[in-house]
Amino acid sequence: MTVSERQMANAIRALAMDAVQAANSGHPGMPMGMADVATVLYKDYLKFDPAAPKWADRDRFVLSAGHGSMLAYATLHLAGYAAPTIDDIRNFRxxxxxxxxxxxxxxxxxxxxxxxPLGQGLAMAVGMAIAERHLNAVFGDQLVDHRTWVIAGDGCLMEGINHEAIGLAGNLNLGKLIVLWDDNNITIDGAVDLSSCEDIAARYAATGWHVESCDGHDFADIRRAIDAAIADNRPSLIACKTIIGKGAPNKQGTSATHGAALGADEVAAARVEIEWPHAPFEIPADIAAAWKAAGERSKVVHQEWKNRLESASNKDDFTRRMNGILPGDLEIQAYLDQLLTDAPKVATRKASEMALNILTASLPDMVGGSADLTGSNNTKTPSTKTLDKNDYAGRYVNYGIREFGMAAAMNGMALHGGIIPYGGTFLVFADYARAAIRLSAVQRIRAIYVMTHDSIGLGEDGPTHQPVEHLQSLRAMPNLLVFRPADVVETAECWMLAVSHSTGPSLLALSRQNLPMVRSDVSENLCANGAYRLKSAVARRKAVLLATGSEVEIALAVAQQLETSGIGTDVVSMPCTQLFDAQDSAYQSDILASDALIVSIEAGTTFGWERYTGRDGLRFGVDSFGASAPIDSLYDHFGLTADKIAPQIISRLNQ
Amino acid sequence: MTVSERQMANAIRALAMDAVQAANSGHPGMPMGMADVATVLYKDYLKFDPAAPKWADRDRFVLSAGHGSMLAYATLHLAGYAAPTIDDIRNFRxxxxxxxxxxxxxxxxxxxxxxxPLGQGLAMAVGMAIAERHLNAVFGDQLVDHRTWVIAGDGCLMEGINHEAIGLAGNLNLGKLIVLWDDNNITIDGAVDLSSCEDIAARYAATGWHVESCDGHDFADIRRAIDAAIADNRPSLIACKTIIGKGAPNKQGTSATHGAALGADEVAAARVEIEWPHAPFEIPADIAAAWKAAGERSKVVHQEWKNRLESASNKDDFTRRMNGILPGDLEIQAYLDQLLTDAPKVATRKASEMALNILTASLPDMVGGSADLTGSNNTKTPSTKTLDKNDYAGRYVNYGIREFGMAAAMNGMALHGGIIPYGGTFLVFADYARAAIRLSAVQRIRAIYVMTHDSIGLGEDGPTHQPVEHLQSLRAMPNLLVFRPADVVETAECWMLAVSHSTGPSLLALSRQNLPMVRSDVSENLCANGAYRLKSAVARRKAVLLATGSEVEIALAVAQQLETSGIGTDVVSMPCTQLFDAQDSAYQSDILASDALIVSIEAGTTFGWERYTGRDGLRFGVDSFGASAPIDSLYDHFGLTADKIAPQIISRLNQ
Structure with missing residues (x-):
């Protein structure tokens, strides 16, 4: 084979600049700058099989600097994946x-x-690397033993989540994680020193990382650095000194190559510069063959792995987990039956712990954790021992005070496969992790957020800790199921729905305060309907009270007062509005009776509840920030008591 | 004076443990651990005058580890502030x-x-320190020359925002910023090494900081470290080695002291340990006097400053700015009048730049910036030269790829006073900064967020960059004004409302794409009503179209089609729902005519629009994540064209 690595790299450069030019939109600078590094990675290091892209023990590669997407599309196409085809690349964007x-x-x-969204790719890669070490500990080297590679840019390293992610990786000593940093000294606004004077190598070293540097356009030097990274047992950062947009002779090295097409003239000049006389989207046969060979490099290794899997005693469990299938019985029904006898009055965060005790025992896939609020989030169970650098077989990650890093790591674990991650913090701090929660939803993956202290009901910690807008703002996010269970039974039901929901994330909003058991029937998972009639009107129905979580208890008390006044009142518990929205219209109409006053009660913003109450209904909630006081003072102060709500409903009905 | 510093510090300890015990809620560990450091700070260093707490040139002190609030309340009370009184402290929480x-x-x-919310206090202090250097450059040493002090805990340093904040401070070389780190090795879940192995001193040093360490219980050593920090021209971190809960003999040094009352027995034991025989909330006269003396230390300095202010030529401007008052005329009317002639079709992000050109010229208070998207956010104007370590008089901060750090720094500048901060990023990345946006709202301060690329209208960058749920999720936040102007006129009006709104933050959601001018009257700021009738029905009114921003153009086209079909249609532009909600009911009823079908059109989630359309209205929007394609393809794909909307309205009206 006489094709040089430079020619292979130039194939990436050509596809990138031509695709961006055709779309007149995109980011040529990164793919052209990192083409040499990517070529070395794909040609000599990355363990992958384009014919079996879901091979469980493949290396994971994450392009954290996602704007350089053409680097991914070019390498996947060239290496022989079924997609993208060259026509897909022609239709870039x-x-x-x-x-x-x-x-x-x-x-x-x-x-x-x-x-x-910058920084999150690297942070997800940390989660993938945790997953790899954990599954390695569980299933052994013969089934799980691969690396996680990242290409990251200056933006990824400047974002705050980078600090959280590398702190986690350093403390867990994730030695099979290698980050290739596109060290080109350029951000969108210009040179990096406009906004940073940081010694990044020193920062990574301070956090337990091994750091290398290389000339990102010298193939031998790239290999030397990667070899050193592989040899070191710590996570590694390799600073690849590159020229952004390398190959575009008049624009390379400047932010002009970052986020716009190079223009026809500069593309033509680049063709001369990189000696690429071929038409756009045309790859010469010899260069294509060299890339195909790179794509076939791991076939033997893959076959050996398949042979090992066939003879592995734990093959079925491994395959089940990697396919994201739950085992047949999660053994929760006996627990539910017992609840009918015990009728415990517990906080739903405690109810969550009780459900988790059962689920984590029967579902080894579950790996939990908390952002330093374990005792408050009630996320640790007897089955989930600590996962740390001394014991990757553990199933509980001490994420530290790193909500965003936790959420991104959970995404990475879910993406890796074999793990159902869950992690806890206070609901108000969902704001810290929100960008990662969104990526859970975008990516359609099963990450489960355990968000406790879900309203003013947390009491004395006050406005900074009391969620107000959070429930509704999270319900507004596509593809995220927000559960707010009312009691110990609903909490177990919602957990079952969350672990069973494999195509998107779930978030459980849980109370700090104790709540009475309101359910007396556990034969059917009523939460699966999103909302259901918990109590039917006795007198002729004039009001329907919709409530969630801790306010269901209040709604029941309101209903009692109304019935005493001759006002028939339904109480509807509504643990998941999104699942209710997915019911057929007959079910919805039956719940939201059109001949009744619809009233919502939730200790959060009333914004958006008009969806169910209409403009003519009544909405009780908290439409300002909270306050610091004991819980009973607060519920009274904000008017969320039966004594304050019932008269207003009566008054409205008498109008 | 025979009172020892230890006794002064023990007054803090006693008040902290007694107040937490009385409330049976709170965090005694931090105040007791940092009492000695706080005593040195207040007694010998902090420049403050309890009789004039708003003295413009006071040192700023931020308790970033806010859970240790009793440290703040104790020191403020002891030093002689009018509030909190001892009764206020008795009523803690x-x-x-x-x-x-x-x-x-x-x-x-x-x-x-x-x-x-951890990490944000320190990050706001960075903003305060920027404000101090900027105002020093503008008004000179004689009026502005003070330090910013922070007490931060391990949590503050572990949060991702810490990375962003210290990177910004290091690059701006904010030498008058001193962070006292409560280095107690304890987090809620236990020892710090559960989740971190970081060499924090090395990390700070790598980011351009000066680092000291001291024994946080040795008064002389604390002084030595602070003196060294003051002497160094870089921002300083002082690692104060402390014992959490120091003084509680059986619990100190453990997380048991962090977040719960010590219990009566331990409080009694602590009284013995710290030799504090006094009753709860009782401060002996000699110790009280020593603290009062600390509170009077800066009186002379304050008087000298007042004398300088009286004779300063720029006194009026300084006083105006520090009081947050706008100058009389922002000179925007001539610009608005000219628009009627020019009728430019520009993106609202460009319209924002045009308005900013005027405003930043007439309002020196405005200090702008962007999280590395200057050219996209259109946030830089001829009046706002770069603010960097070589020129603090500049008015434009290159925040780097640090949305959260930017927002928190903006909060700090607004809190400092004298500055109206604004900063830009893409609307979708509001998620990264959301926790700081919330603190803008909680704190009731004038920070202005310039959020461009506000819908699927940004086109090819695709789902990760296209806001869908963001507008509604931000509108759900109390005390935040969300503006989405429709054209160049509305953009200027919204900017005027934002800079005039001194009791809370504003957020402008701005288009990437060009939008025609829809307004033909600039005599009144119609955006101040939140929503207004842009076009009145010609035929008998049967429909009212509510639209915001880029969809107002579409609503006008829909109305034209409907009128052609004989359906009288109002078009209401609704740039700020919160201001509309604040109008009287007569105005609201007039806009939302009860005899018409109410229809909302916004290129974001329809969630919550039932507030105005009712359940029977129609809502057009985007209820899934977006897609990557040119803008016209996307608006068609998501059904947001007049040709797709009008028939559905006709169909509904014919039902």
Whole structure:
């Protein structure tokens, strides 16, 4: 083979600049700058099989600098993946092309994570590397033993989540994680020193990382650095000194190559510069063959792995887990039956712990954790021992005070497969992790957020700790199921729904305060309907009270007062509005009786509850920030007591 | 004076443990651990005058570890501030006490920032320190020359925002910023090494900081470290080695002291340990006098400053700015009048730049910036030259890829006073900064967010960059004004409302794409009503179209089609739902005519629009994540064209 690595790299450069030029939109600078590094990675290091892109023990590669998506599309195409085809690449950034502006995990095999929101790709890779070490500890080297690779840019390293992610990786000593940093000294606004004077190598070293540097355009030097990274047992950062847009003779090295097409003249000049006389989207046969060979390098290793899997005693469990299938019975029914006898009055965060005790015992896939609020989030169970650098077989991650890093790591674990991650913090701090929660939803993955202290009901900690807008703002997010269970039974039901929901994330909003058991029937998972009639009107129905979580108890008390006044009142518990929205209209109409006053009661903003109450209904909630006081003072102060609500309903009905 | 510093510090310890014990809620560990450091700070270093807590040139002190609020309340009380009184402290964490669970800037003078959400206090202090250097450059040493002090805990340093904040401070070389780190090795879940192995000193040094260490219980050593920090021209971190809960003999040094009352027995034992025989909330006269003396230390300096201010030529401008008052005329009317002639079709992000050109010229208070998207956010103007370590008189901060750090720094500048901060990023990345946006709202301060690329209209960058749920999720936040102007006129009007709104933050959601001018009258700021009738029905009114921003153009086209079909149609532009909600019911009823079908059109989630359309209205929007394609393909794909909307309205009206 006489094809040089430079020629292979130039194939990436050509596809990148031509696709961006055709779309007149995109980011050529990163793919052209990192083409040499990517070539070395794919040609000599990355363990992958384009014919079996979901091979469980493949290396994971995450393009954290997702704007350089053409680097991913070019390498996947060249290495022989079924998609993207060259036509897909021609249609870069057009409707229905899998070659979207930023790489999307659900569009293409080989795109391991959806990236673009900076910093999160690397942080998800940390989660993948945790998953790898954990599954290695559980299933052994013969089934799980692979690396996680990342290409990250200056933006990824400047974002705050980078600090959280590398702190976690350093403390867990994730030695099979290697980050290739596109050290090109350029951000969108210009040179990096406009905004940073940081010694990044020193910072990574301070956090337990091994750091290398290389000339990102010298193939031998790239290999030397990667070899050193592999040899070191710590996570590694390799600073790849590169020239952004390398190959575009008049623009390279400047932010002008970052986020716009080079222009026809500069593309033509680049063709001369990189000696690429071929037409756009045309790859010469010898260069194509060299890339195909890179794609076939791991076939033997893959076959050996398949042979080991066939003879492995734990093959079935491994396969089940990697396919994301639950075992047949999660053994929760006996627990539910027992609840009918015990009728415990517990906080739903405690009820969550009780459900988790059962689920984590029967579902080894579950790996939990908390952002330093374990005792408050009630997320640790007897089955989930600590996962740390001394025992990767543990199933509980001490994420530290790193909500965003936790959420992104959970995404990475879910993307890796074999693990159902859950993690806890206070609901108000969902704001810290929100960008990662969104990526859970975008990526359609099963990450489960345990968000306790879900309202003013947390009491004395006050406005900074009391969620107000959070429930509704999270319900507004597509593809995220928000559960707010009312008691110990609903909490178990919601947990069952969350672990069973494999195509998107779930978030459980849980109370700090104790709540009475309101359910007396556990034969059917009523939460699966999203909302259901908990109590039917006795007198002729004039009001329907919709409530969630801790306010269901209040709604029942309101209903009692109303019935005493001759006002027939339904109480509807509504633990998941999104699942209710998915019911057929007959069910919805039956619950939201059109001949009754519809009233919502939730200790959060009333914004958006008009969806169910209409403009003519009544909405009780908290439409300002909270206050610091004991819980009973607060519920009274904000008017969320039966004595304050019932008269207003009566008054409205008498109008 | 025979009172020892130890006795002064023990007064803090006693008040902290007794107040937490009385409330049976709170965090005694931090105040008891940092009591010695706080005593040195207040007694010998902090420049403050309890009789004039708003003195413009006071040192700023931020308790970033806000859970240790009793440290703030104790020191403010002891040093002689009018509030909190000892009764306020007795009512710690009770309704209406200014001594809330976490310190709140609007409750007490001397509480410079609302803290509790970890990491943000330090990040706001960075903003205060930027404000100080900027105002020093503008007004000179004679009026502005003070330090910013922070007490931060391990949590503050572990949060991702810490990375962003210290990176910004290091690059701007904010030498008058001194962070006292409560280096007690304990987090809620246990020892720090559960979740971190970081060499924090090395990390700070790598980011351009000066680092000292001291024994946080040795008064002389604390002084030595602070003197060294003052002498160094870089921002300084002082690692104060402390014992959490020091003074509680059986619990100190453990997380048991962190977040719960010590219990009566341990409080009694601590009284013995710290030789504090006094009753709860009783401060012996000699110790009280020593603290009062600390509070009077800076009186002379304050008087000298007042004398300088009286004779300063720029006194009026300085006083105006520090009081947050706008100058009389912002000279925008001539610009608006000219628009009627020019009728430019520009993106609202460009319209924002045009308005900013005027405003930044007439309002020197405005200090702008962007999280590395200057050219996309259109946030830089001829009046705002770069603010960097070589020129603090500049008015434009290159925040780097640090949305969260930017927002928190903006909060700090607004809290400092004298500055109206604005900063830009893409609307979708509001998620990264959301926790700081919330603190803008909680703190009731004028920070202005310039959020461009506000819908699927940004096109090819795809789902990760296209806001869907963001507008509604931000509107759900109390005390945040969300503006989405439709054209160049509305953009200027919204900017005027934002800079005039001094009691809370504003957020402008701005288009990437060009939009035609829809307004033909600039005599009144119609955006001030939140929504207004842009076009009245010609035929008998049967429909009212509510639209915002880029969809107003579409609504006008829909109305034209409907009128052609004989359906009288109002078009209402609704740039700020919150201001509309604040109008009287007559105005609201007039806009939302009850005899018409109400229809909303916004290129975001339809969630919550039932507030105006009712359940029977129609809502057009985007209820899934977006897609990567050119803008016209996307609006068609998501059904947001006049040709797709009008028939559905006709069909509904014909039902």
């Amino acid at each position: 057009q409707l229905h092309s899998p070659c979207a502006g930023h790489p999307e995990n659900f569009e293409l095999d080989g795109v391991e994570a959806t990236t673009g | 009770q309704l209406h006490s200014p001594c809330a669970g976490h310190p709140e800037n609007f409750e007490l003078d001397g509480v410079e920032a609302t803290t509790g």
